[in-house]
Amino acid sequence: MTTKKVSKIDALASYKSALETAFAERVAKEQALTKEHCASVLRAHLKDINHDVILSMLVENNVALTFINKNEKQIERMNDVLRALAKVAKLNKYAVAMLRTARAFHDAQELVTRNELVACCSKDSARSSARDALIERTATIQSSGTINAQSSMTINALVALNALVESFDVRGKVYKFNADSKIALDYLALAQV
Numbered sequence: 001m002t003t004k005k006v007s008k009i010d011a012l013a014s015y016k017s018a019l020e021t022a023f024a025e026r027v028a029k030e031q032a033l034t035k036e037h038c039a040s041v042l043r044a045h046l047k048d049i050n051h052d053v054i055l056s057m058l059v060e061n062n063v064a065l066t067f068i069n070k071n072e073k074q075i076e077r078m079n080d081v082l083r084a085l086a087k088v089a090k091l092n093k094y095a096v097a098m099l100r101t102a103r104a105f106h107d108a109q110e111l112v113t114r115n116e117l118v119a120c121c122s123k124d125s126a127r128s129s130a131r132d133a134l135i136e137r138t139a140t141i142q143s144s145g146t147i148n149a150q151s152s153m154t155i156n157a158l159v160a161l162n163a164l165v166e167s168f169d170v171r172g173k174v175y176k177f178n179a180d181s182k183i184a185l186d187y188l189a190l191a192q193v
Contacts, residue, residue: 008059012052015059019049022068041072048079053086061183067160073149077157085186094121094154096191097136099177099184102164104134106177114173118151163187 023046030039049055057063067078083089097120105112116135123137155175158164163184164175178184 011059012055016050016055018065019055019058019068020046022065026068038072042075045072045075045079048083051083051086054082057082057085057183061162061181063161070156070160073153074156074160077153078160081157081161081163081183081187084190085183091187091191092154093138094150095158095187097121097138098151098154098158099163099188100136100191101134102158102175102177103179103184103188104136105131106179108134110134111167111169111174111176113171114155114175117155117175118147121147121151121154158184 023042027039027042030036030042049058067075070078077092077095080089080092081095084091098117101117101120102112105116110131112134116131119132119135120137123139155164159166159175161181161183162178163181165178166173166175168174
C-alpha cells in the first residue's frame with residue numbers, strides 16, 4: 001500500500017473518530033438538557049453521515065467538525081447535500097438553485113447577497129434589480145416563513161461544506177461560489193444529469 005493511500009486511510013479514520021466523539025458529546029449535552037428528541041435526531045444524522053463516501057468528501061473538502069454545533073435542521077440539510085453526492089439520496093432543489101446562482105454571480109465576477117440567495121427559494125420573491133437575471137428561482141410558491149427557514153438552513157449548510165464562502169460588505173452578508181470546492185462542483189454536475 002502506498003504512503004499516500006495509508007495517510008488518506010489514517011485521515012479518514014481520524015476524522016471518523018473525531019466526528020463520532022463530537023456527536024457523542026453533543027448528544028450527551030442535549031440529553032443533559034432533557035432534549036431527548038434532539039438527541040435522537042442527532043444520532044440519526046450521525047448514522048447518515050457515518051458512510052465512507054460521505055466521510056471522504058468531508059475530509060477531502062476540509063469540512064470542520066464545528067457543523068455539529070449547528071441546529072439539527074442545518075445538519076439535516078448538509079446530510080441532504082452529502083447523501084445526494086454519495087448517490088444515496090435525491091438532490092435538494094434549494095441547494096441546486098443557490099449553487100447555480102452563486103456560480104452565475106462568480107462567473108460575472110460578483111458576490112451574491114444573502115437576499116439574492118433567499119430569492120432562489122421562490123419564484124414569487126421580489127425582483128428588484130438587473131442582478132435578478134442571475135438568480136435561479138425554484139418553481140415553488142411558499143410563505144415567507146418557509147422561504148426564510150429553507151434558505152437559512154441551505155445557506156448555512158453550503159457554507160459549512162465550503163461550497164460557499166461567507167463574508168461581509170456594505171450590503172451585509174455576501175457569498176462567493178467556491179470554485180475549488182469538489183462538493184460544490186460535483187453537486188452541480190449531478191444536477192445536470
